[in-house]
Amino acid sequence: xxxxxxxxxxVICKSGTSVKIECRSLDFQATTMFWxxxxxxxxxxLMATSNEGSKATYExxxxxxxxxxxxxxxxxxxxxxxxxxxEDSSFYICSASRDSEYEQYFGPGTRLTVT
Amino acid sequence: GDSVTQMEGPVTLSEEAFLTxxxxxxxxxxxxxxxxxxxxxEGLQLLLKATxxxxxxxxxxxEATYRKETTSFHLEKGSVQVSDSxxxxxxxxxxxxxxxxxxxxxxxxSVIP
Numbered sequence: 001x002x003x004x005x006x007x008x009x010x011v012i013c014k015s016g017t018s019v020k021i022e023c024r025s026l027d028f029q030a031t032t033m034f035w036x037x038x039x040x041x042x043x044x045x046l047m048a049t050s051n052e053g054s055k056a057t058y059e060x061x062x063x064x065x066x067x068x069x070x071x072x073x074x075x076x077x078x079x080x081x082x083x084x085x086x087e088d089s090s091f092y093i094c095s096a097s098r099d100s101e102y103e104q105y106f107g108p109g110t111r112l113t114v115t
Numbered sequence: 116g117d118s119v120t121q122m123e124g125p126v127t128l129s130e131e132a133f134l135t136x137x138x139x140x141x142x143x144x145x146x147x148x149x150x151x152x153x154x155x156x157e158g159l160q161l162l163l164k165a166t167x168x169x170x171x172x173x174x175x176x177x178e179a180t181y182r183k184e185t186t187s188f189h190l191e192k193g194s195v196q197v198s199d200s201x202x203x204x205x206x207x208x209x210x211x212x213x214x215x216x217x218x219x220x221x222x223x224x225s226v227i228p
Contacts, residue, residue: 043220093158102147102166102208104216108158
């Protein structure tokens with residue numbers, strides 16, 4: 001159990017458009033979901049933490065108006081990259097936690113390329 | 116603040132060699148410690164974990180022991196295989212579901228036949 005999926009797995013979009021990435025916990029209810037960004041050959045950088053039904057908490061330096069996070073239910077969180085630019089090209093990974101557990105369950109990631 | 120430090124890579128080993136990837140952490144209290152593995156083009160997979168001092172996590176021949184006195188969680192494997200080639204991340208997390216995971220910079224491992 002504890003499977004997290006992401007959709008799409010990869011996406012190419014034109015500069016100025018918006019892209020939505022979905023993160024779903026398939027077989028459990030996720031109290032909290034996290035969104036990370038990973039640049040090539042680098043570690044994961046936490047972008048924001050979201051709890052179902054409340055506003056996301058963004059890390060310092062992350063533009064909340066650019067990276068819109070919606071945690072609509074206990075099994076779904078979405079990240080929308082608005083007005084995407086080439087510098088937003090990256091690998092975006094979500095993770096989810098069950099209540100009172102130490103472990104985070106990671107999705108397979110979404111590779112975004114903005115042309 | 117909390118942080119994780121790992122040995123710099125890349126690390127290149129011959130098949131069946133012994134592997135050690137050093138990891139040390141800075142944190143208040145008693146965090147949980149993790150090793151994650153990322154294969155090329157994929158997301159992260161939990162490799163092993165330890166939630167309290169002196170715990171040993173193990174999986175797929177990999178081991179790591181939570182050493183509170185040295186604030187370390189070194190990853191070891193007695194005999195690596197080509198299929199172990201990946202990036203390995205040491206990480207910590209305080210508390211439970213609401214706390215973020217703090218990752219080390221990652222160590223790239225290449226195993227050659």
